[in-house]
Amino acid sequence: MSLIEQEMSRERWIDIPEEVLEKLRIWRPAPLYRASRLERFLGTPAHIYFKHEGFSPAGSHKPNTAVAQAYYNKAAGIKRLTTETGAGQWGCALAFAGGQFGIDVKVYMVRVSYDQKPYRKMLMQTWGAACVASPSPDTAAGREFLSHDAQHPGTLGIAISEAVEDAVTSKDTRYSLGSVLNHVLMHQTIVGLEAQKQMARTGDYPDVVIACVGGGSNFGGLAFPYLRDKIYDKDIRVIACEPASCPTLTKGPYVYDFGDTAGKTPLLAMYSLGHAFMPAPIHAGGLRYHGMAPLVSKLLADGLIEARAYPQSQTFGAGLTFARTEGFVPAPETNHAIACVIEEANRAREEGKERVILMNFSGHGLIDLGAYDAFLSGNLEDTALEDEDVQRLLRDLENFPRP
């Protein structure tokens, strides 16, 4: 109920409870870095900063909201949380957070990822969570899909259906979501609020704020506090970076669409490629979402942010450049932001302008090294969405209401 109140709140400020802060302090404040080695490599006059969210135990920004959600559920007497996960970052974050508060966690993980990324499942289990491949025999929805195809590879939509069914039919259990919703993005704003205090000590103020977007939570987390500045008095650009194979913001319409594949959620006002859209199996699993957080969508519709799409190979080229200069190996999702940072830094060099760039380093890629291996051995496919695919998707959305 606390989370639903937050979802609907009109308050301008909601405090973080001390019990949540105690857990966040395990890795927060997250360090802000000046990427001076990358600057030198690019020969750019730009000042590049990145906020390193990869030091959390789960390796990404996701625990910022997982910890808060586990806390509020625990406080309400909930004993068990269910969720779905694609690539596994969110499942790991909730497993960690559940462990910290003594709440049981069950994660329905899309089978193709469950098989391809066994380390994520092991990490969840190390923290005491249960993780099953979806579709699973544990729910009616899962059994239905398995009856048609015993080796069904699964989808995020099916995994959501299973997690929701489990929550609705089990005692003292709730369903938890790792992105898209207002309260989730609010929990992430600690990223931007910290960054503002840290940037103040550098003497620089960002001209450009950059983050990758899937559901919108790491982007919103960094960008929202800066957008407040932009509205009042600052001339900054804020850029959301998405995969060319799932170009929600750059090619999708602004429409009321379902948040899940099965069409069980309320309609959300968002940029969307249609709830039936099945993105190509890129390595940045966290960015494979047909829609976008309504808050982020509204900002784009109002012209307060920009969006850019990048092909997979360009993002991994950028990630490799980052790893070889700054040392830290970025997550495939983060590589989309880095591709944009490099673009902006190169433009600053061409224009001979000092420019301050701030990026969200949303997570590390140590459990995604197979993707780098594929890139280095030339086995990475680019699957940009063709215009005709987009036209077909738009036709499917024609009868949906517009905001």
Next chain:
Amino acid sequence: MSLIEQEMSRERWIDIPEEVLEKLRIWRPAPLYRASRLERFLGTPAHIYFKHEGFSPAGSHKPNTAVAQAYYNKAAGIKRLTTETGAGQWGCALAFAGGQFGIDVKVYMVRVSYDQKPYRKMLMQTWGAACVASPSPDTAAGREFLSHDAQHPGTLGIAISEAVEDAVTSKDTRYSLGSVLNHVLMHQTIVGLEAQKQMARTGDYPDVVIACVGGGSNFGGLAFPYLRDKIYDKDIRVIACEPASCPTLTKGPYVYDFGDTAGKTPLLAMYSLGHAFMPAPIHAGGLRYHGMAPLVSKLLADGLIEARAYPQSQTFGAGLTFARTEGFVPAPETNHAIACVIEEANRAREEGKERVILMNFSGHGLIDLGAYDAFLSGNLEDTALEDEDVQRLLRDLENFPRP
């Protein structure tokens, strides 16, 4: 030559060059944590602190010396470094450091680990290093072993032979070692020197200092600065933790033995199970070494430190307890130190004594999750060395000189 001078130096202090500090600052100072959640779980009056070395890009303490070695070699005009690696922590660290200074790195990785831990190889390649399975067709030594067995699983000894041969026969190339030697342990003392400054701000001073030991570098790094205090005025215990399957300090004699399997190195005064000893394939690959750093060995011989051995299952039980309380997933090597910390914390509870415990969290286990999976699914073997094995090993060492 600078490194050889350091190896033989009688100076009490050797400064860290600014070029090395610039790289160390990527992740240093490494945070010192109070493990209050672990304390509460154990119900102990002990204050438990750990120094978190897992935030380096390579995920362990190893880059502390890898960066220094790459720097001094670069300054001396060396263009290429070769080394061997078992589980891969050291190979990753040198790959990272070589990348930072623009030095080519070639890592000979024991084939069985190369096949079992593909992520380590991928991490080295992501940083631009070459990594081959050893024995390899790239050296005469490797080809010789392959001619007898094309699927030879490799050993650390063979990998050392290959790396040394490569360095000796290639232009502008040197061989680099990640532990055991004096200069390596000195580079690691930044861990203990930092910890002393950080502990001073807590108001606590450690009664017990704990680290795991393989070659001795993370132990020496934390312990040496504290041993200086112990010699002058402090009543502290310093404990080295090793695997029961490779009980160098607890069961080996103090003897002059070879540092490598093939017997190519000078004789080193150290505790050893004999250079021919082949430790069981435990997951803590970094602790599978037949000998021990001469500096650490001398301290044990002089009674300044204690040593304890732990079976693998106990260490993973301890690691799991740590992961589920403190959140961070420890490396299998680190789990040996944690097993000892829990023992000491439980004793403090039984004795009703406040006791300050300081541990080196030498690295994270995110690339070793397969080991946790094996533990959780009951597939982890305990292979303590039997007394009769030790007797046989001791007979092999009978004719070696004693210090």
